[in-house]
Amino acid sequence: MGMRIAIVVAILAVLGLPLLLRQGAVVRVDPNARRLVIVTPHVPQIRQEFGEAFGRWHQRVYNEPVFIDWRVPGGTSDIMKQLVAQYAAAVRTGAIAADGSCKPGTMTFDLMFGGGSFDHGRVKSNPGVFVEVPNLADPMKPTQKRVPMSVPAGFTQEQLDGWFGENTIGANKLYDPEQYWIGTALSSFGIVYNIDVLRQLNLPETKTFADMAEPAYAGWVILADPRQSGSVMTAMDAILSNYGFDEGWRILRAMSANARYFTNSSTKPPIDVSQGEAAAALVIDFYGRGQAEGVLAPGQDPSTSRVGYVDPVGKTAIDADPISILRGGPDPELAKRFVEFCMTDEAQALWQFPSRNRAEGAANPTSEFGEPMGPREHQLRRMPVKRSMYARYTANMIDKVDPFTIASQVKPAGWRDGIGIMMGAFAIDVSHQQRKAWAAVQRVKLDPKFPQATAAAMEELFFAWPTTPVLPSKPGEVMAVGEAAIPFTKETFAKVNEQWKRPGVKAAMEIRYTNFFRECYVRIIAAERTSIAPKCPDTGLTASQSRIQIPSQTPTP
Numbered sequence: 001m002g003m004r005i006a007i008v009v010a011i012l013a014v015l016g017l018p019l020l021l022r023q024g025a026v027v028r029v030d031p032n033a034r035r036l037v038i039v040t041p042h043v044p045q046i047r048q049e050f051g052e053a054f055g056r057w058h059q060r061v062y063n064e065p066v067f068i069d070w071r072v073p074g075g076t077s078d079i080m081k082q083l084v085a086q087y088a089a090a091v092r093t094g095a096i097a098a099d100g101s102c103k104p105g106t107m108t109f110d111l112m113f114g115g116g117s118f119d120h121g122r123v124k125s126n127p128g129v130f131v132e133v134p135n136l137a138d139p140m141k142p143t144q145k146r147v148p149m150s151v152p153a154g155f156t157q158e159q160l161d162g163w164f165g166e167n168t169i170g171a172n173k174l175y176d177p178e179q180y181w182i183g184t185a186l187s188s189f190g191i192v193y194n195i196d197v198l199r200q201l202n203l204p205e206t207k208t209f210a211d212m213a214e215p216a217y218a219g220w221v222i223l224a225d226p227r228q229s230g231s232v233m234t235a236m237d238a239i240l241s242n243y244g245f246d247e248g249w250r251i252l253r254a255m256s257a258n259a260r261y262f263t264n265s266s267t268k269p270p271i272d273v274s275q276g277e278a279a280a281a282l283v284i285d286f287y288g289r290g291q292a293e294g295v296l297a298p299g300q301d302p303s304t305s306r307v308g309y310v311d312p313v314g315k316t317a318i319d320a321d322p323i324s325i326l327r328g329g330p331d332p333e334l335a336k337r338f339v340e341f342c343m344t345d346e347a348q349a350l351w352q353f354p355s356r357n358r359a360e361g362a363a364n365p366t367s368e369f370g371e372p373m374g375p376r377e378h379q380l381r382r383m384p385v386k387r388s389m390y391a392r393y394t395a396n397m398i399d400k401v402d403p404f405t406i407a408s409q410v411k412p413a414g415w416r417d418g419i420g421i422m423m424g425a426f427a428i429d430v431s432h433q434q435r436k437a438w439a440a441v442q443r444v445k446l447d448p449k450f451p452q453a454t455a456a457a458m459e460e461l462f463f464a465w466p467t468t469p470v471l472p473s474k475p476g477e478v479m480a481v482g483e484a485a486i487p488f489t490k491e492t493f494a495k496v497n498e499q500w501k502r503p504g505v506k507a508a509m510e511i512r513y514t515n516f517f518r519e520c521y522v523r524i525i526a527a528e529r530t531s532i533a534p535k536c537p538d539t540g541l542t543a544s545q546s547r548i549q550i551p552s553q554t555p556t557p
Helices: 002-023 044-062 076-092 117-125 157-164 195-200 230-243 245-257 268-274 285-294 332-342 345-352 359-363 387-396 417-426 428-446 452-462 493-500 505-530
Strands: 034-039 066-071 111-113 130-133 143-146 182-194 221-224 259-263 280-284 307-310 318-326 478-480 547-549
Touching: 034 076, 034 332, 044 066, 044 332, 044 345, 076 117, 111 332, 117 230, 117 318, 182 195, 182 230, 182 268, 182 285, 182 332, 221 230, 221 245, 221 268, 230 245, 230 280, 230 417, 245 259, 245 417, 245 428, 259 428, 268 280, 268 285, 268 307, 280 285, 285 307, 318 332, 332 345, 345 387, 417 428, 417 493, 417 505, 428 452, 428 505, 452 505, 493 505
Parallel strands: 034 066, 034 111, 221 259, 221 280
Antiparallel strands: 111 318, 130 143, 182 280, 182 307, 182 318, 478 547
């Protein structure tokens, strides 16, 4: 019996060790402390600094111990899936009423902390949770109403004005006017680059997004899949909005053709760039700045780092990194207090001040409580959301950047929905063929003996777009694709997007578009051998895919 117990203890120790290592040092929790449950995509360093600082602040201000129960199911897309599933279940069981009312503790989480304004806007708009509302005109056909998964924070306008001033950063908002989400930090989306690799390629330091589309970068770019990374999706959306539909897409397509590979992790590209696996990558700012710092030797001057990060001035999307109080959370009062804490100078300093365990952190200013501000251990390299921080403390910040002066003034053009489906079709799912076609185009353009009319036709075909059929209006109808088709242009994008939103259509179009681009690349590669100008495929479909049927039943929301 003693031997069996010893074996069981040993197994539990082995299984439990990775969990302890993943969570870091064991935190002693006061058994009388109130618990705040936060779901977040934030990295462990942010969780540690904000968890400990909030505990200290709450004890001083409210004389009450608290601790944060962090939940990290994955990135923002994973969090959204989990939230939608949980709220949909609560609506079905009646735990959330038609008017959205529910008891505290109905849901698991108090707050969602981190992600972009787009993600928190979806928490507000709630893409998948409906309740039925009685229809007085026809009781047999109740209408459906969306129930926001978040609730207004409930601060006074005076508080908001004191924290934010004007509610703008470039073309974006710092907080939701109805307070369904409140920005706590700022995120920019720029370029991380390896100076040593660029020198080997005889290239200057990367300064613009268009640089990454140059043929000289072929094989030296790394991109995250925008279908898996909200930050890269936002960066690509900014490229489209700032350069315009036609030029923006050309940049994204050439940049994709230069990509050595695509990854589903937004943290991998900056690491690989720092290791010399690539020259440049699209990243969120703190990944880029953090990697530039991480490769430094002890005592090395940061200006001599082999890794650089740049926010292209005037082309950079700067977005709020918000927090949302979730409907039906266990402790709404404590949730609001955490938001209040995030807006203090003490919390804002965590984002950008040097850590206090470093020599430069000794000069950090003190808080209203007389304690030095800034993180105790980890330098987070994020940008505070409060304007007043830049007026008071720029000299104390690690990164001497004022995001309010470099942010793009161009509003999102509304083309974001096209990025995932088109990037998958013209690049990610046919990356090998795309790279070969791109290389063929560049070779023939530089070959004086090659017919330049054919070279121009090859390049034109590389950037060609498929059409989108106008599908039947009635479920169950079948039509030939060629009966009507919409080109993919700035003027027609909204109409194409409407087609994608119909049940079953987007999946069919993904196949159609992928076939189209693959055939384009095959014809380009063949044209290099034959010198015959390639023609654009008519549909990109095989014979068995030449007709499309709309499902006869619409899926239940």
